[in-house]
Amino acid sequence: MTNVTQPLREEHLDLLPHIERIRTIADGVGVLTDEELRREVDSIHGFLTRHLLPHAVAEDRVLYPKVAELVGAPLATATMSHDHVEVVRLSEELGELRLRLGDGAVTPETELDLRRVLYGLYALVRVHFTEEEEIYLPILDERLSPEEAEELFGSMEVVAKDVRQSILR
Amino acid sequence: MTTAKQTLHEEHAEFMPYLDTIRRAADGVGELSTDDLRDMLEEIHEFLSHKLIPHAVGEGRVLYPVVRQVSGTPAVTVRMNRCHVELGRFADELERLLGSLEPSARLEHELRRVLYGLHAIVRAHFEEEEDLYSSTVESTVPKDTARKILASMEQAAHELRELYE
Numbered sequence: 001m002t003n004v005t006q007p008l009r010e011e012h013l014d015l016l017p018h019i020e021r022i023r024t025i026a027d028g029v030g031v032l033t034d035e036e037l038r039r040e041v042d043s044i045h046g047f048l049t050r051h052l053l054p055h056a057v058a059e060d061r062v063l064y065p066k067v068a069e070l071v072g073a074p075l076a077t078a079t080m081s082h083d084h085v086e087v088v089r090l091s092e093e094l095g096e097l098r099l100r101l102g103d104g105a106v107t108p109e110t111e112l113d114l115r116r117v118l119y120g121l122y123a124l125v126r127v128h129f130t131e132e133e134e135i136y137l138p139i140l141d142e143r144l145s146p147e148e149a150e151e152l153f154g155s156m157e158v159v160a161k162d163v164r165q166s167i168l169r
Numbered sequence: 170m171t172t173a174k175q176t177l178h179e180e181h182a183e184f185m186p187y188l189d190t191i192r193r194a195a196d197g198v199g200e201l202s203t204d205d206l207r208d209m210l211e212e213i214h215e216f217l218s219h220k221l222i223p224h225a226v227g228e229g230r231v232l233y234p235v236v237r238q239v240s241g242t243p244a245v246t247v248r249m250n251r252c253h254v255e256l257g258r259f260a261d262e263l264e265r266l267l268g269s270l271e272p273s274a275r276l277e278h279e280l281r282r283v284l285y286g287l288h289a290i291v292r293a294h295f296e297e298e299e300d301l302y303s304s305t306v307e308s309t310v311p312k313d314t315a316r317k318i319l320a321s322m323e324q325a326a327h328e329l330r331e332l333y334e
Contacts, residue, residue, distance in 0.1 A: 026285075027278045030199070073242035075304060079249065079297040086293045112196050116285050119195075123286030124293060127255050135248050 004149035005137040008063075011055070012129050018047045019125050026118035034106045041098050041114070048091040052125070054163035056084040058156040066152055067136055070143050077136065083128045090121045174319050177232075177302040180224070181295045187216040188291060195284035199277050203270050206280075210267050213284075217260040219330055221291070225253040227326035228298070232306070235318060239305040249301070252294045259287045 003009070025040045032040065064077035094117050100110055140149065174180045194201075194209040201209070233246040240246075262283050270276065306315050 023282065026281070031274075067244070071242040071244060073240050073244070075240040075301070076242045076244045078304070079245065079301060082297045082300060083293060086289070086296075090289075115281055116192070116195065116288070119282050119285035120289030122282070123289050127252070127290060131248055131251050135244060135251065139244065 003137070003141045004144050004146050005140050007149075007153050008137060009133060012133065015052065015055070016129070018044070018051070019122065019129075021047075022118050022122045022125075026115050026122065029111050029114045029118070034101075037106060037114075038098075038101050041094065041101060044118075045091070045094050045098050048087075048094065048121075049167055050164055053088060053091060054160040054167075056087060057163045058159040060084060061159050062152060062156045063136075067139055070139060080128070080132065080136070083124060086124055087121065087128075090117050090124070093117050094121070174323070175316065176299075176307075177319065178299050180319065180323070181299065184216075184221060184224075184291075184295075187213065187220070188288060190216070191284055191288045191291075195281055195288065198280045198284070203272060207267070207270055210263060210270075210280075214260065214263050214267060217256065217263070219333060221256060222253075222260065223326040223329040223333070224322075225256060226329050227322040227324075229253065230325050231318060231322040232302070235310070236301060236305045239309050240301075245301065249294075249298065252290065255290060256287075256294075259283055259290070263287075 022044055025037075025044055028040065029037065060081050064081060068074050068076045093113070097110060097114055097117065140152075144152065190209060191213055194206070194213060197206065197209065229246075229250055233249065236249075237243055237246045262279075266276065266279055266283065306318065310318070
């Protein structure tokens with residue numbers, strides 16, 4: 001039997017190589033040339049703002065309220081939403097570091113900040129994905145029909161698309 | 170002698186200096202001598218295994234059953250317990266790295282990943298737990314009862330530490 005949340009699990013699988021890249025870039029701080037580092041930080045910052053954050057907003061607006069509704073507990077996903085807040089905060093910090101990198105030579109202080117932000121994001125997102133898959137998606141697998149699940153993912157996609165477009169505007 | 174804590178935030182406040190140590194150790198990788206680094210890592214490992222993990226076990230035994238009951242779903246505390254498992258993994262990784270502190274680029278990467286990762290996870294976890302505490306325990310049980318919950322949580326943590334030492 002296939003799980004109705006299979007599409008979400010696959011979405012996580014698609015995102016994972018990028019999450020691993022966050023770690024590789026963190027490893028590259030102090031090793032890569034300034035130019036390479038700038039390029040890598042630009043690219044991962046683009047992934048965060050254009051892919052990961054819209055995905056998180058769609059979860060907050062569509063997926064988590066559904067889970068809370070199904071288990072009859074508004075607090076069910078509160079701590080998971082807080083993880084998203086933390087990921088947004090670190091992504092914004094990375095955005096500021098990206099501007100700092102554009103200004104000239106990479107300072108030791110910028111290197112420390114970059115590592116803290118990148119390894120922090122890496123740890124948070126990885127654990128968050130695992131928790132979602134192990135604890136929250138099974139609730140949907142158990143209680144949603146394939147049609148209801150399809151509708152849910154459709155609504156998530158609409159929200160994620162809206163967010164992506166509002167970023168590009 | 171510890172005085173009775175009024176809130177979970179006060180409980181966590183005691184751990185904040187160690188969170189700073191974790192960050193300073195991460196910042197010091199590649200800069201500190203192996204001996205200085207070992208001292209800091211040992212202090213952090215000691216904090217994890219003798220303070221933070223017993224505290225987590227105390228929460229799991231005493232606080233989480235109350236949170237589960239008030240929130241109306243096991244999902245919340247299953248998730249928070251899952252974070253505690255993750256802390257245990259970080260402690261294990263740190264112990265493994267402490268066993269071979271031969272300077273190398275690989276060691277530097279691993280230490281930074283573990284230390285900055287730990288820092289981010291613990292910080293977020295504390296905030297999440299404090300929010301959860303105020304929206305479950307604080308908003309539904311009388312102050313006296315809340316104090317008793319915190320006190321028996323500390324007691325459970327204390328007993329566990331005694332067992333270790």
